Amino acid sequence: MILFDQIIFGPIHSRRLGLSLGVNLLPIEAKICSFDCIYCECGFNTTFREATIPTREQTREALEAQLKKMTLAGEIPDVITFAGNGEPTLHPKFDLIIDDTIELRDRYCPSAKVSVLSNSTKIDNARVFNALQKVDNNILKFDSAMDRTMRLLDRPVLKKITVAWLIEHLKKFNGNLIIQTMFLKGRFNDEVIDNTTDVEVDNWLKAIAEISPKQVMIYTIDRETPATGLEKIGLNELNLIAEKVRNLGFEVSVAG
Numbered sequence: 001m002i003l004f005d006q007i008i009f010g011p012i013h014s015r016r017l018g019l020s021l022g023v024n025l026l027p028i029e030a031k032i033c034s035f036d037c038i039y040c041e042c043g044f045n046t047t048f049r050e051a052t053i054p055t056r057e058q059t060r061e062a063l064e065a066q067l068k069k070m071t072l073a074g075e076i077p078d079v080i081t082f083a084g085n086g087e088p089t090l091h092p093k094f095d096l097i098i099d100d101t102i103e104l105r106d107r108y109c110p111s112a113k114v115s116v117l118s119n120s121t122k123i124d125n126a127r128v129f130n131a132l133q134k135v136d137n138n139i140l141k142f143d144s145a146m147d148r149t150m151r152l153l154d155r156p157v158l159k160k161i162t163v164a165w166l167i168e169h170l171k172k173f174n175g176n177l178i179i180q181t182m183f184l185k186g187r188f189n190d191e192v193i194d195n196t197t198d199v200e201v202d203n204w205l206k207a208i209a210e211i212s213p214k215q216v217m218i219y220t221i222d223r224e225t226p227a228t229g230l231e232k233i234g235l236n237e238l239n240l241i242a243e244k245v246r247n248l249g250f251e252v253s254v255a256g
Contacts, residue, residue: 007054007062011077014195017115021077023063024084025091027051033086034121037189038188038227056093060100067108076109079137081138082116089122095131102134113137119163123169139217142166144195145203152193170211179208180217182199183238186230196233201241216245219255
């Protein structure tokens with residue numbers, strides 16, 4: 001499993017976003033998240049909560065230093081991406097850090113996009129919601145429209161997180177969001193998991209139509225997963241799902 005050992009990491013070549021400079025707002029020695037996804041490349045959540053998170057000031061200083069360095073080298077990132085060792089919107093100063101990031105982006109690399117990879121669990125928080133409205137790529141997870149599958153795949157920490165709750169709050173963005181869905185199949189804890197079945201995909205498509213995002217990103221396993229017995233989905237199958245999304249009138253990207 002991979003834990004990011006710095007506030008600013010990369011740049012890396014992202015399958016979906018291009019040359020991406022990463023921002024990790026969680027501890028460098030712990031995985032802390034409001035989901036505990038069975039496929040997360042950072043592993044399962046760690047049990048201790050006393051790990052130190054970077055301050056707003058530390059994040060700003062580290063990001064500015066890296067952007068200065070990249071600008072001088074003529075290596076302009078395509079995107080500044082909030083990801084890292086857990087859910088970035090858990091940071092208590094997330095909204096202010098987004099403001100800082102947009103300011104620094106405009107100063108050093110105005111062509112770069114600001115992206116947030118979020119699991120959608122904090123979008124009922126007004127400060128988080130408003131911050132996500134400001135970024136270029138507001139990428140929000142929605143792995144299944146069926147509660148059993150969502151709970152098996154994503155293992156939400158909070159009981160309030162249900163498919164109905166997610167759809168209700170995702171709709172409030174009025175289309176200013178990108179839905180990201182991980183497709184996989186396999187077994188975990190003696191339970192069969194497969195969000196590519198006809199029933200799964202049909203229900204997911206209905207939810208996509210209701211949420212009405214500006215774009216959909218579908219992908220599958222690319223790295224080692226903390227749970228064993230999981231299988232990646234072939235590119236042909238992903239493209240068949242993508243075509244159904246296009247038939248609904250939505251832009252879709254596929255990463256196999």
